[in-house]
Amino acid sequence: MAETLVLGIETSCDETAAAVVARSSEGRGRILSNVVLSQIDAHALFGGVVPEIAARAHVEALDDVIRAALADAGVALADLDAIAATAGPGLIGGVLVGLTTAKALAYATGKPLVAVNHLEGHALTARLTDAIDFPYLLLLVSGGHTQIVRVEGIGRYTRLGTTIDDALGEAFDKTAKLLALGYPGGPAVERMALDGNPARFPLPRPLLHRPEPDFSFSGLKTAVRQEAQAASPLSPQDVADLCASFQAAVADVIADRAGLALRRFAATMGDKIPTLVVAGGVAANKTIAARLETLAKSLGARLIVPPLKLCTDNGAMIAWAGAEHLALGLVDGLDAPARARWPLDGESEPVVGRGRLGAKV
Ligand code: KG4
Ligand code: ZN
Numbered sequence: 001m002a003e004t005l006v007l008g009i010e011t012s013c014d015e016t017a018a019a020v021v022a023r024s025s026e027g028r029g030r031i032l033s034n035v036v037l038s039q040i041d042a043h044a045l046f047g048g049v050v051p052e053i054a055a056r057a058h059v060e061a062l063d064d065v066i067r068a069a070l071a072d073a074g075v076a077l078a079d080l081d082a083i084a085a086t087a088g089p090g091l092i093g094g095v096l097v098g099l100t101t102a103k104a105l106a107y108a109t110g111k112p113l114v115a116v117n118h119l120e121g122h123a124l125t126a127r128l129t130d131a132i133d134f135p136y137l138l139l140l141v142s143g144g145h146t147q148i149v150r151v152e153g154i155g156r157y158t159r160l161g162t163t164i165d166d167a168l169g170e171a172f173d174k175t176a177k178l179l180a181l182g183y184p185g186g187p188a189v190e191r192m193a194l195d196g197n198p199a200r201f202p203l204p205r206p207l208l209h210r211p212e213p214d215f216s217f218s219g220l221k222t223a224v225r226q227e228a229q230a231a232s233p234l235s236p237q238d239v240a241d242l243c244a245s246f247q248a249a250v251a252d253v254i255a256d257r258a259g260l261a262l263r264r265f266a267a268t269m270g271d272k273i274p275t276l277v278v279a280g281g282v283a284a285n286k287t288i289a290a291r292l293e294t295l296a297k298s299l300g301a302r303l304i305v306p307p308l309k310l311c312t313d314n315g316a317m318i319a320w321a322g323a324e325h326l327a328l329g330l331v332d333g334l335d336a337p338a339r340a341r342w343p344l345d346g347e348s349e350p351v352v353g354r355g356r357l358g359a360k361v
Pocket of ligand 2: 118122142280312313
């Protein structure tokens with residue numbers, strides 16, 4: 001069976017990543033290498049990603065990361081069928097580093113370039129890991145994005161819901177920052193919450209039961225700040241209880257919003273079992289994952305959470321999206337633009353508010 005080999009480059013946020021992925025003519029995927037260099041240490045001091053530091057770090061690291069990805073895969077540039085890179089949405093300095101490098105490689109080797117939408121990379125990962133068919137429902141919860149998308153086919157995405165202010169990962173990060181738990185905040189909040197009482201602080205559940213499956217997290221973050229101020233000075237137990245209460249509120253909201261979207265999606269599927277795919281760094285959260293598992297079960301749906309390494313930003317998802325495009329003959333010219341904003345669903349109205357990446361989606 002003929003396979004295509006694609007190199008994928010990801011530099012849109014704080015991971016410098018490259019990978020080589022193979023795709024069979026039947027649409028099966030195989031990861032040959034997946035190198036991810038996190039810049040967390042470079043940004044931790046600032047409590048969040050600093051765009052200029054990120055772009056410079058990508059410049060310094062990218063050549064080595066690409067070399068390592070090719071070496072791990074045991075392939076040479078000449079063996080590749082295409083070179084794919086994230087062209088947006090994301091921090092524009094970083095996107096330019098990756099996309100320009102991909103263009104140079106494509107030009108030098110004469111291989112086609114695929115300019116990949118980062119969100120499409122997340123959206124298609126479950127086809128790489130689990131070989132699922134279209135259509136499916138995607139819940140994308142990361143530091144920069146929070147949205148629910150109906151994935152109909154390559155390039156065919158319909159956004160059902162989105163955050164009207166902060167992204168969910170961003171809400172975790174901001175909560176962690178105000179409780180002095182460090183960056184990135186999600187894992188720290190989850191760890192603290194293990195010892196906390198989720199019922200102690202009565203935090204709001206924004207947009208619960210609203211008729212559209214949208215999200216809002218900035219009011220929740222403010223409520224955490226107010227409770228923290230009222231209870232200060234905070235004991236370790238207070239911090240644990242705040243984290244547990246915050247996580248419980250978030251889990252309620254996610255289950256409610258995803259449940260609404262999943263019921264709508266299922267209604268269009270006839271007798272077929274609907275599939276819900278979760279992607280993005282927040283998918284690592286065990287409380288949220290457990291709630292989604294329960295939700296899927298209660299609605300007779302299948303839940304797919306790709307391995308964490310593939311839920312967070314990585315090059316394999318970009319290589320795979322590139323391979324899916326290539327299979328349809330969808331390649332890009334060397335004039336493909338880098339885009340700070342690039343909604344997956346071009347038909348949807350932009351919303352008020354924005355995620356950490358400045359991606360108004
Ligand atoms: O997908 P990702 O690696 O990067 C992008 O934002 O694109 O997601 C990172 C986000 C951060 O906001 C981080 O705090 C959050 O995912 N995160 C978590 C957990 N692990 C990572 N949030 C909640 N619980 C976790 N265990
Ligand atoms: Zn991402």
